[in-house]
Amino acid sequence: MRVQGRTRRGLLRLLGAAALVTAGTAAAQAEVTTVRLAKQFGISYLPLTLMETEQLLEKQAKQRGFEVKTEWLRFTGGSGMNDAVLSGGLDFASGGVGPFLTIWGRTQGNIKVKGVAALNAMPLWLVTVNPEVKAIKDFGPKDKIALPTVKTSIQALTLQMAAEKAFGEGQQHKLDALTVSMGHPDAQTAMMGGRSEITAHFGSPPFQELELKDPRARKVLDSYDVMGGPHTFNLVWASGRFVDANPKVTAAFVAALEDSLKLIRDDPARAAALWIKAEGAKMSQEEAEAIVRAPQNEWTTAPKRMLEYLAYMNRVGLVSAKAATENELFFPVPGKEAGKGAGR
Structure with missing residues (x-):
């Protein structure tokens, strides 16, 4: 009986240890x-x-x-x-x-x-292929500016902040009507292809750098200038x-x-x-x-x-x-x- 008691106690210890291992594994997998x-x-x-x-x-x-x-x-x-x-x-x-x-x-x-x-x-650059546009004040109703998401993307917000500085207090949304939501690869293709309404792209690296390699393209705005630094x-x-x-x-x-x-x-x-x-x-x-x-x-x-x-x-x-x-x-x-x- 003594052997059986030891065996039982040993079995209980083993079961207890197994339970701890199982609990630990479950916790690790939680x-x-x-x-x-x-x-x-x-x-x-x-x-x-x-x-x-x-x-x-x-x-x-x-x-x-x-x-x-x-x-x-x-x-x-x-x-x-x-x-x-x-x-x-x-x-x-x-x-x-x-x-x-x-x-x-x-x-x-x-x-x-x-x-x-x-x-x-x-820095994020606003690039255009419209030869008449030298600054954001030059954008007209025939221009379309592609950016990731209208109104809320970092490009859209930066453009609003720049518009307020250019056109005056309360004019932050002056260019919003010209903006179009578009992914960067599609925006680059649309603007550089010259067959769409997209005349500008507020993009990001490497799209902006690649666009500026084309002599038709120019940088209109730099987000670091708008924000006062990096x-x-x-x-x-x-x-x-x-x-x-x-x-x-x-x-x-x-x-x-x-x-x-x-x-x-x-x-x-x-x-x-x-x-x-x-x-x-x-x-x-x-x-x-x-x-x-x-x-x-x-x-x-x-x-x-x-x-x-x-x-x-x-x-x-x-x-x-x-x-x-x-x-x-x-x-x-x-x-x-x-x-x-x-x-x-």
Whole structure:
């Protein structure tokens, strides 16, 4: 009987240990095993392209003791990203400051969307092929300006801010009627083809640089001039619901993004080559590398001049929520002191 008692106690200990292992496994698997991420067109999404092609998120997860799969989606504008986040069909969205601030302002009372990290600071150029247009005051009723999303994209907001400066207080929407929602690749083709109503494109790298190689094209506006210096172009955002439920995945994503940015800084030639191959871009290695290395293009997670955009959106009624610091727009970075984001 003594042997049987020991056997029973041993069996109970084994069962207890097994239960702990099962519970631990269940806890580890409570986070998502497939991460859904999205990006748009252009070399400004280079950090995410490298994350995808080099499987940096998968590698970071494995280093942290778990595994994930990634599902990469493609959008032509931030508004579609926001719809996907709101419906629960997307975990990490990426895009310009305008769409981000729009969903940030709309969700602070429910799912609390915030920024995960910035991707870069880049100037955006308004390019035209209309020889009569030397400044935005020269645009007329026959001109059409293509940009990602009318009224709310970062290009649309920058154009409104520039219009207010050019035409006077209260005239921020003077050029809105000329704007057309169009993805960058289609906008470039439409404007340079000369067979559509599109006479201008408020784009992003590399489309703006490629357009200016044509002698018909000229730069009408530079967003850095409008904003008074470098500003965040793209960033990544997610819902508080997702981040709270997936702290390990979120930490792995941030670490993978840092790995991607390090690759860009350490080996811009390789980063450019990987982007050309992944995107099937019709540009040379030298052209792509020149954009990656350009001093005005900063590959950084540190947000810049986002509050200026928010203040404008508050003033014209696009967003009611306000923030005193850029940290209020972002989740605390995993593994760092609360309130101090990566590079912030």
